[in-house]
Structure formats: C-alpha cells, structure tokens
Amino acid sequence: MFDKRLDKKKFKEEVESNLKLLYRHTIAEASQQELFQAVSYAVKEVIMDDWISTQKAVKEQGAKTVVYLSMEFLIGRALGNNLINMNSYRQVEDCLAEMGIDLNALENQEPDPALGNGGLGRLAACFLESLTTLGYPAYGCGIRYRYGMFKQKIENGYQREVPDDWLKDGYPFELRRPDFTQEVRFGGTIHFEKDANGDDCFIQENYQSVKAVPYEIPIVGYGNHMVNSLCIWDAEPIVNFNLDSFDSGNYHKAVEQENIAKNIVEVLYPNDNHIAGKELRLKQQYFFISASLQSALQKFKKTGASIFTLPDKVVFQMNDTHPTVAVAELMRLLLDQEHLSWEEAWGITTKCVAYTNHTIMSEALEKWPIDLFERLLPRVYQIVQEIDRRFVAEVRSRYPGNEEKVARMAILYDKQVRMAHLAIVASFSVNGVAALHTEILKNQELKDFYEMMPDKFNNKTNGVTQRRFLMHANPWLSDWITLELKTTEWATNLDLLAGLKALVDNPAAQSDFIEIKKQNKIRLAQYIKEHNGIEVDPESLFDIQVKRLHEYKRQLLNILHVIYLYNQIKENPEQEVQKRTFIFGAKASAGYIRAKEIIKLITSVAEVVNNDASIDGKIKVVFIEDYKVSNAEIIFSAADLSEQISTASKEASGTGNMKFMMNGGVTIGTMDGANVEIVEAVGAENAFIFGLSSEEVIQYENHGGYNPQDIYNSDPKLRQVIDQLVDGTFAGGDREMFRNIYDSLLTNKSGRADQYFILKDFDSYRQAQAAAVAAYKDKSAWARMAMMNTACSGKFSSDRTIEEYVRDIWHSQKIQVEGK
Ligand code: OX2
Incomplete structure (x- = not known):
C-alpha cells in the first residue's frame, strides 16, 4: 500500500515541478543528477511535515x-534510507518507474x-x-x-x-x-x-x-x-x-x-x-x-x-x-x-x-x-x-x-x-x-x-542499525526474513531474528539462504568488474576485510597469509583447492606511510597473483578502491568470511564485524573488541577464532615484546613469505619497495619488532583459515553456520545499544509524534 503521506499523483507532480523550478527542465530533458535533486526535494517535502510535528511534540511534551x-x-x-524509514521505498520505486526513472540509478547520484x-x-x-x-x-x-x-x-x-x-x-x-x-x-x-x-x-x-x-x-x-x-x-x-x-x-x-x-x-x-x-x-x-x-x-x-x-x-x-x-x-x-x-x-x-x-x-x-x-x-x-x-x-x-x-x-x-x-x-x-x-x-x-x-x-557495547545494514543493504535477505518470520517487526526488534534458528537445519531454508548469498556475491562481482576491471567468480569463497588501514587491524597478516597460500598452490599445482577471492577495502590516513606501504603490498600481490596463469584462478585478490558507506552496503552482504583480525586488546569494539554477521558472514577473528560478544552470541562453533588473547598481548607488552626472529627461524614456510618481501617477487624485482615492512616485522629499528604480533599469530591464523575452508566444503553445514550468524545478531542492533544508554546514562523519555 502506498504510504498515505505519499500521494502518488502529488508526488509525481512534485518531481516535475521541482525540475521546473530548479532547472527549467522537463523529465525528458533532465540529467540523472537533476532527477536525483528533484526526487530528493519531493521526498524532503514529505519529511518536512513530520519534522515540524516532531519539533512541536518535543516542545509540548518537554x-x-x-x-x-x-x-x-x-x-x-x-535518499534510499529515508524512503525505507518512511515505509515508502518500494512505492516510490514503482512510482518513479512509471515515470521512466530508475530509483537505484538516482541513489548512485547522491554524494556519500x-x-x-x-x-x-x-x-x-x-x-x-x-x-x-x-x-x-x-x-x-x-x-x-x-x-x-x-x-x-x-x-x-x-x-x-x-x-x-x-x-x-x-x-x-x-x-x-x-x-x-x-x-x-x-x-x-x-x-x-x-x-x-x-x-x-x-x-x-x-x-x-x-x-x-x-x-x-x-x-x-x-x-x-x-x-x-x-x-x-x-x-x-x-x-x-x-x-x-x-x-x-x-x-x-x-x-x-x-x-x-x-x-x-x-x-x-x-x-x-x-x-x-x-x-x-x-x-x-x-x-x-x-x-x-x-x-x-x-x-x-x-x-x-x-x-x-x-x-x-x-x-x-x-x-x-x-x-x-x-x-x-x-x-x-x-x-x-x-x-x-x-x-x-x-x-x-x-x-x-x-x-x-x-x-x-x-x-x-x-x-x-x-x-x-x-x-x-x-x-x-x-x-x-x-x-x-x-x-x-x-x-x-x-x-x-x-x-x-x-x-x-x-x-x-x-x-x-x-x-x-x-x-x-x-x-x-x-x-x-x-x-x-x-x-x-x-x-x-x-x-x-x-x-x-x-x-x-x-x-x-556498540551496535549498528539494521534499517541501513540489512534492509537497505540486503533487500533479498530482508524479504526472506520477513517471509520466514511472517512479520516485518524485526525492523525494530532485531531479537526476533532468533526465530530463524528453527530453520538452520531445514534444507529448503538453507538453499534459499545460499541462493541469496550468491545473488549478493554476483552483485559485488559486477561492482568489482565495473570498478576494478577484475573478473571474480561468485562461486569462490569471498573472504573480506574492509575497514580503515591501520597496523593494529593487521591487513598485513591477511596479505602475508595470501602470499603463503599462493606459494603452496604453486608448489603443489595438482592439489585440489577451494577457490577463494580475497577482498580488501581500506583508506590510509594521508600521512600514514606504513599504511600506504601495506596498500601497495596488497595491490602488488594482487597484480602478481591475478595474472599468474599457472595457478588457474584458484585465488584472486581484489583491492576495492574508495571504501565508503555506499559501497560497504554492497560488500557486507556478499561475504562468506568476515576478517576481524586485530591484535587482541587493540580494537575497542569494531562495528563492521556486526554488519557482516547480520548478513550471514562468518567471523574469522581474534578475541578482541566486540568479537568476544559475537562469539558468545553465535557460539564458538560458528566462528573461527585464533591468536593471542588480550591478556597475553598485554603481558608481552609489559615485558618489552617478544622475539619474532625465533618464529622466523623455526617456520620455513613463513620465512619464505617474509623473505619474498625483499627478494622482489611482488615488486618487479625491486628489493627495497617493501623493506620497511620487512624491517618492522623482524628488527626493532623503529620501536619494538613486530609490535602487532603478526608472526606470533601467523600459525594460528593459518590454521583458522584452513578450518574455515574445510568447513566451507560442506555447503549445508556452512549454510547452517551463516544462518546462525544472522539469527544470533539481534544483540548488535544499535536500538539495543541506545536503550542501554537511555536506561543507564541519559534517562530520557520517548515522545509521540502524530503524523499528518
Ligand atoms: C573506533 C574504534 O577504533 C572502533 O573499535 C570502534 O568500533 C569505533 O570507534 C566505534 O566505537 N577513532 N575511531 C575509533 O576510535 C577512535 C578514537
């Protein structure tokens, strides 16, 4: 039903009149940007009434x-989120379609x-x-x-x-x-x-x-x-x-x-x-x-x-x-x-x-x-x-x-x-x-x-809004949840997702869930093709780490592990392996040199791995340019594995971890920040946990760190990876390009060697990765795991967080606003 505030005929007239007032254009003459502006003003017109009523209600109700x-x-x-929250997304989409306008394309006109x-x-x-x-x-x-x-x-x-x-x-x-x-x-x-x-x-x-x-x-x-x-x-x-x-x-x-x-x-x-x-x-x-x-x-x-x-x-x-x-x-x-x-x-x-x-x-x-x-x-x-x-x-x-x-x-x-x-x-x-x-x-x-x-x-404990990160980001999964739970109430009561637990062993539900994930992977693959020119296989395991680039978040651990896998595949070309796509997205602060070097390492490894015909596309590496809220929404919904691998004690909470979880991404991570509570909610059997605990990290730190040389000397496969940073493998023969990264891991030229415990956690990470891949082989078991993640994500709604702030800190009261 069309929301009563959004009279279809009036809305159309409004869009046309906005185009005329703002640009002296008709629909046929208007550019996509002009249409975006005209539609947004039409939506704002509706919002205005509620905005005015809210101000009045706040005053009156004190x-x-x-x-x-x-x-x-x-x-x-x-634009998209306002429509969702006004319960009008689909109606406006239809209404615009009748006018020959594609809402999705307009959304992409909006600056982020x-x-x-x-x-x-x-x-x-x-x-x-x-x-x-x-x-x-x-x-x-x-x-x-x-x-x-x-x-x-x-x-x-x-x-x-x-x-x-x-x-x-x-x-x-x-x-x-x-x-x-x-x-x-x-x-x-x-x-x-x-x-x-x-x-x-x-x-x-x-x-x-x-x-x-x-x-x-x-x-x-x-x-x-x-x-x-x-x-x-x-x-x-x-x-x-x-x-x-x-x-x-x-x-x-x-x-x-x-x-x-x-x-x-x-x-x-x-x-x-x-x-x-x-x-x-x-x-x-x-x-x-x-x-x-x-x-x-x-x-x-x-x-x-x-x-x-x-x-x-x-x-x-x-x-x-x-x-x-x-x-x-x-x-x-x-x-x-x-x-x-x-x-x-x-x-x-x-x-x-x-x-x-x-x-x-x-x-x-x-x-x-x-x-x-x-x-x-x-x-x-x-x-x-x-x-x-x-x-x-x-x-x-x-x-x-x-x-x-x-x-x-x-x-x-x-x-x-x-x-x-x-x-x-x-x-x-x-x-x-x-x-x-x-x-x-x-x-x-x-x-x-x-x-x-x-x-x-x-x-x-932090939370995220399911209206943006589930309803807007993943309409297919949202529709399915509504269908299965027979209510849309989860939009404002995310604990209701627990109802999905009853379905995790149901083969039909599992195959629906797998199919939805696949559609989201295809959508992301198209985005990657368009923006990076790289072909990725939606049937491969999507392993994703998107967040700001920071040494403590350890994108370096992830890419070193990719190098390790690449070496293994090259050494054993006949061995059957799970096809995997490693996806990164990260901005580095403009002056953060080490972070920028790590980006260059990721893109360099991608260049070599993606173009090595001898590995037959078994692994691909993608660095998504310009990670931001708008493409994040496409990325979270497409992940099989969610990388949350910070050095324990360093990531205060993390919130990307929650967005992946809601969308059925399975966490591979350390016991850090909110990962601890995610694992508690979903069960350790539905996540892949590895690495030092925060107590251990703090212990080491209080005693001046540890000696990464011991690990380097005793683990030949890891040593090979580290050495490849300075033998030119990923730098077109240049031995100096990644020298600083190499030094940061092994020597203490600039502070403590391997400050973020990358070598220390490497073996445990490698095992967790292997366990994840083994689990992925069993499609039904994996679907169960992914579904459990969605079903147990209720706690991570920001609605829960806000109610706790209100109860313990703010002591504010709800108000009622009468719609026009
Ligand atoms: C981030 C934290 O690094 C992250 O762990 C947390 O989830 C987020 O804040 C929201 O609480 N700058 N960014 C953060 O902290 C600071 C300071």
Missing part, C-alpha cells in the same frame, strides 16, 4: 533531549556525505537513526566540513587522495538555519570588570571571531513519523567581504576574517585512531562546541525554566575526547553569562556531560600543548586550570603523599592539557564500547580513575 556531540557523522547516502573517518563517525550516525526510530528527542552536533573524507584513487598500486567536493551540486536534504547563528571567539586578552550591577564581568579583547551558521539534516525514524536533526555548523566571516568594508579601508580585515572562517570548516582530518595535534583541529573543536552549547542554552532558556533544571532537560554525550572542551565551555557560559557561582556551575555541568571512550591506542590520546590552548582559548584555559586545581586537591586528600598518582591523574601535566582526564573528571558517566574494552579501561588504561570513581564507569 522531554529530555540527547545532544550527541561528535566531530564526525558518517551518515552515508540519505563522508563527514567521518570510520567506525567512530558511523556509530554516531547509527545512534541518531536509532534514537529517532525509538522515539527519543535528539540532536547530533557536528561540523559541516567543506571537504569530507578524501576519495581514494589507486594509481600504479598506490593510494592517491582526491578532495571530496560533496557539496558541489548542492545537498538537497540540508536546511540552512541562519536565525540560529552564533558567534565564536578565539584568542585575544581577558580581564575582569564590574558591570553596572556591580557584578564581575568578563571582558575579552582583540579576539578574532567567526559566525557559526547551522545547517540541519533530517534524521528520519523508522515508521514513526519522528524526525530528529543533525546540526552541522558552517563558519562564515563576521564582517562580510563587501564593498562597504573595502571603501572604509577594512579590506584586509575582511579578507582575514573570510580566511579564518573558510579554514575552520575546510576539511575533515583524515586520521582514524590517531591525533595530528594541529592548531586548526583545536579551532574546529572549540568552534562547533561553543556554537552547539550556546545554541542549546538559548533553546533551553526560551522555555523559561530555571537554569538549575538544565540537567533534567539536556544531556551532552561526548563522542570520544574530541568534544571535551565542552566541559569548560559550559562552565564558561554558566559562570560568565548566567553569573552562577563556581559550585553552582560545576554542579550543573557535571550532571549534564557524559563521555564515551573509543580507543586505548596511545597515539589517539588527545593532549594539547598548554601554550597553544591558552593562546587560542584564554578564558576556557583559566577554567580548565581551576578544574585541575580543585581536582588535584581532591586526589591529594584521597591519597595523601602519593604524588605519583597526582602526576598520573592531573589534567594539566608536563605542559599539556590531557583531554581524557578533563572528560572523566567532569562526566557523570564514562563508558567503553564493548565489554572487553571497558574491562581494559577499568583495569589498565584508566585504572587510577576507576579506583577513585568506580560508579562512573560502565559498558555500552
């Missing part, structure tokens, strides 16, 4: 709002808004979608980067970064809200004066300021008429670059302000789990935080409620430490604008802010040099100093004479501002993102804090 502060929101394309790096930003996007679907009022607050995550081109086997000009055709789903513009100030000098009432008044002079202008993107809930907002801030100069300022001699000032504003939001830092520590990044952080908090306070004050009730109406969730300056900014607003006392302001702030930690990687720990911090944010720095002074006094009184502890815990130390410490001290909740990760935080990384304030610490 529910508490979750403000999710994040430097990154990796929302992915909106890549305002994030990887898991952290995608999690924020899943959370907003789940919050909305569950009926909780929420705001995402972030930055409207002019250029998002770069597009990746592979040239001659190397990564090249191309700017992502996602706004070039205009983004139809955003709404500029100039009425809510804020001013954000940087630098200058500060002093106190008495105002007319005799109150202390804080004066900042000679500062630079920019205008923060919000753009809102609707986040559409599934089937409930609710629409929340993602608010992303753009920067504009305060003095417009106009003839007036030119005439009055302000030309330089105008240009200067234009530049500051332009720079701040120019580009997303393309680092995942790594902090570059650039001044501009701190500017970005303060820019969006100050604007978001000023705006939130203004909205709150409009209700006329006492400022002391702020914690009943808003909670600020800080997505990692990037938004931590929010702690001091909220204090500043409460002290300097609301004229509260320190104790009053601190009482409110510490009831409003909560912090999520996403990593224990030391290179991701944010620390700002004090001189930079103070110069850029003089008043905010004063406040941080006072927070630190009071906190250090508290530590001293709790642990008298323990100056080592003070040194470990202080916020200001060694000329640096430690953002994680500031976040923990001020937050009423500190959470990790998977059970194991939270335990490591409590017992290792944040031990001192956990001992002093145990009640703050809690776990919230």
